[in-house]
Amino acid sequence: MKRYITLLFFGIISIFVAVSCSSSDDKSPDKPTEPETFEPVAIEKTNSTKIYVHYMPWFETNESSADKKWGYHWTMANKNPNIIGANGRREIASYYYPLIGPYHSGDKNVIENHLLLMKYSGIDGVLIDWYGTYDVNDYRMVKENTEQLIAMLDKVGLEYAIVYEDRVTKNAVDAGKAISVTAAAKTDLAYMQNNYFDDKNYIKINGKPLLLNFGPIILQTPAEWTNVFNTLTTKPTFLTLWDQSIEAGDNASGEYAWVFKNSTYLTNFYTNTKPKLSVAMGSAYPGFKDFYAEGGGGAAIGWTIEPNNGATLDETLSLAKNANLNYLQLITWNDFGEGTMFEPTVEFGYSYIEKVKTFAGVKNTETVFPDISKLYNLRVEKKGSADAQKKLDQAFNYFVSMQPAKAKQLINEIK
Incomplete structure (x- = not known):
């Protein structure tokens, strides 16, 4: 009898608790269900070439900037994005228009959009154009936007490395922020080592962090680079622009190709330069058409590479394929001022990243x-x-x- 009463007692308690919990849930205020999180999964593809894309984190809007003005890279000297044409597009300093419109590089929604597009096109990582640590010109903004980008890269499952603009060292000295160009470079490299190089998704080549230099432009002797790198725990796998590694001497591990006039320069790099390099990174681009003269941003570069309805990109990807590259840099994701963007545009839609997807051999079609x-x-x-x-x-x-x-x-x- 006692056993029966005990069981009955616990049965009643159980029902009471269940009803209470249900009642409690019913009375709780409506709040969105927390999303289920998943670890990023790598996209399956057949091409073993590592595909990276050069990325500009330098765009500002009138909502994101401290002075509530559009950033220079949308305006140059004479364009006003507050002017909206009959076609609904803002006036920007480019011949081409981003599909999502002009944006702030630190906007998480923009970064999410860019990185997901990259992932599904078979891109492995981002090579970030980086202007150092000094509060000169818009360099601080570029650094802050870069770190917003880095924060999401790992969540998407993409890698990254830094492309260092050593030209910034002279500007840091001229602004009284550094005592010498090598001191400025040491400060910047120390920051990279302490904040970027050890990230699990920072690109490593031959076991060392990859560092590209857009030049060298200011530090043009091997002795200067030796001096700069001596302060680092691990010397990076250091790549200069094509035909510039002599300026870094033994500090350089190789070179990367860029975009210039026509494809004969790429062919020469693959045929004559690549065999001599320990590490060679090729390039592919959809075209080149700078807006500098029209935008009042200085003289035009002086040459143009027409997109030719995608034929230019087809050709440069074909050259890359035939060169059996370990590493390829797409030039660029979003340099709208020079018209080299892979980012989807009103003019070209998704056609460029569709071509990258095919090149990468992405299995999910x-x-x-x-x-x-x-x-x-x-x-x-x-x-x-x-x-x-x-x-x-x-x-x-x-x-x-x-x-x-x-x-x-x-x-x-x-x-």
């Missing part, structure tokens, strides 16, 4: 680029809705874990 753009558009449209943002967070998590069908379904449910 499903169309996802428009859905990634839709994710961005909804981020902006629904910025005031916590519920919608949680769903979009979940869609992002599906995308990075290679579950695009689930991501699309969730995106399409948001009205």
Whole structure:
């Protein structure tokens, strides 16, 4: 009898607890379900060449900048993005228009959009154009935007490395911020070592962190680079621009190709220079058309490479394939001022990253680029809705874990 009463007692308690919990849940205020997170999954592809893309983190809008003005890279000297044409596009210093419109490089929604597009096109990582640590010109802004970018790279499952602009060292000295150009470079390199090089997704080649230099332009002797690198615990795998490694001497591990006039320079690099280098990084580009003269930003570069309906990119990717490269740099993701962008534009749509996807041999041939753009558009449209943002967070998590069908379904449910 006691056993029966005990069981009955516990049974009643269990029912009471269950009802209480249910009642408690029913009365709790509606709040968005926390998104399920997933580790990033690498995209499957057949091309073993590591594909990196050169990235400019230097764009500002009138909402993001301290002075509430559009940044120079959208305006140059004479363009005003506050002027909106009949076609709905802002006036910017470029012959081409980003599909998502002009943006702030530190905007998390923009970064999410860029990195997901890269991932699904088969790009392995980002080579970030970097202007050092000194508060000169817009360098601090570039550094801050860079670190917003880096914060999301790991979540998406992409690598990165720094492309150091050593020209900044002279500007740091001229501004009274550094005592010498080598001292400025040492400060910048120490920062990289302490904040970037040890990241698990920082690109390593031959076991050492990869560092590219856009030049050298100021530090033009091996002795200067030896002096700069002597302060580092681990000397990086250091690549200069093509035909410039002599200026770094034994400090240079190799060179990377760039864009110039026509493809004969690439052919020469692959045929004559690459065999002599320990590390060689090729290049591919869709065209080159700078806006400097029209934008009042100085003299034009003096030559143009027409896109030729995608034929220029086809040719440079074909040259890269035939060169059997270990590393390829796409030039560039978003240099709108020079017209070299792979980023989707009004003019070219997704055609350039579709070509990269084919080159990479991405196995998932499903169309996802428009859905990634839709994710961005909804981020902006629904910025005031916590519920919608949680769903979009979940869609992002599906995308990075290679579950695009689930991501699309969730995106399409948001009205």
